[in-house]
Amino acid sequence: MTDDLLDDDAPLIPDGYKRMDWFRGFGRQIGPLYERLGADGGYTRAFLVCEHHTNGMGNCHGGMLMAFADTAFGHAVSIAKPDHYWVTVRLLTDFLSSAKLGDWVEGTGEVAGIDDDLFTIKGRIWCGERTIMSGTGVFKALGPRARRR
Amino acid sequence: MTDDLLDDDAPLIPDGYKRMDWFRGFGRQIGPLYERLGADGGYTRAFLVCEHHTNGMGNCHGGMLMAFADTAFGHAVSIAKPDHYWVTVRLLTDFLSSAKLGDWVEGTGEVAGIDDDLFTIKGRIWCGERTIMSGTGVFKALGPRARRR
Numbered sequence: 001m002t003d004d005l006l007d008d009d010a011p012l013i014p015d016g017y018k019r020m021d022w023f024r025g026f027g028r029q030i031g032p033l034y035e036r037l038g039a040d041g042g043y044t045r046a047f048l049v050c051e052h053h054t055n056g057m058g059n060c061h062g063g064m065l066m067a068f069a070d071t072a073f074g075h076a077v078s079i080a081k082p083d084h085y086w087v088t089v090r091l092l093t094d095f096l097s098s099a100k101l102g103d104w105v106e107g108t109g110e111v112a113g114i115d116d117d118l119f120t121i122k123g124r125i126w127c128g129e130r131t132i133m134s135g136t137g138v139f140k141a142l143g144p145r146a147r148r149r
Numbered sequence: 150m151t152d153d154l155l156d157d158d159a160p161l162i163p164d165g166y167k168r169m170d171w172f173r174g175f176g177r178q179i180g181p182l183y184e185r186l187g188a189d190g191g192y193t194r195a196f197l198v199c200e201h202h203t204n205g206m207g208n209c210h211g212g213m214l215m216a217f218a219d220t221a222f223g224h225a226v227s228i229a230k231p232d233h234y235w236v237t238v239r240l241l242t243d244f245l246s247s248a249k250l251g252d253w254v255e256g257t258g259e260v261a262g263i264d265d266d267l268f269t270i271k272g273r274i275w276c277g278e279r280t281i282m283s284g285t286g287v288f289k290a291l292g293p294r295a296r297r298r
Contacts, residue, residue: 025200053175061175062236063217067212070211089243091244
């Protein structure tokens with residue numbers, strides 16, 4: 001049966017991760033992305049490096065890692081200031097190691113400082129024991145938006 | 150005839166730009182991207198902001214602008230050192246203005262310094278008269294690769 005392909009192809013997703021339900025825009029285009037929420041208010045986001053994330057050398061494209069950093073670091077603003085949109089003002093990303101096709105890449109961010117609506121977030125992206133990227137983002141919280149049901 | 154949709158939907162691409170022929174990986178996923186080469190060795194890359202580039206507010210996603218910056222700035226390394234792979238070591242991106250759905254976004258980079266195989270590139274991304282992003286990238290040239298035919 002053709003539907004069996006879905007099961008056969010499904011990667012093993014680590015416990016606690018849920019697929020994010022982006023159904024349009026850039027979030028969907030670069031997905032699937034996953035999220036795991038901790039009991040302490042912490043979070044990690046993650047993705048499996050698929051063919052559509054790779055560069056010419058078959059590793060995860062630097063642009064994908066930066067796009068992931070933007071969402072993985074910036075989400076700390078959504079945690080600190082729920083129900084507000086935010087935009088990225090500045091992002092610095094240091095590429096420390098590469099991620100390969102099939103790698104499970106995780107990332108998170110934490111608030112390092114708040115000045116009015118400007119949030120400075122320090123973030124890290126890793127694969128197992130290996131740090132892939134570290135960085136610092138400055139994000140600006142915007143006006144409120146409707147709370148998600 | 151169904152094929153007419155291709156013509157009806159085709160956006161107007163500014164003179165001199167050619168669609169880049171990425172047929173796999175992240176380059177294809179976030180495309181189409183376009184390139185225009187100048188007689189002086191300069192270049193610009195560009196893309197039209199489509200639905201699959203947008204964020205929750207309907208503007209171009211910051212992650213897309215960073216991914217575009219990576220290719221638009223880093224290409225200066227390919228110009229300076231042809232037929233070599235390169236990787237991104239560090240990228241700093243300042244978000245100065247937003248790009249909207251349907252905007253034609255252009256970018257380029259120029260070599261600011263070379264230290265062995267490390268290239269420092271200053272880059273800019275704009276839409277018409279408006280600067281969208283400025284940034285600085287450090288890229289490392291790797292070993293040679295086969296010259297494209």
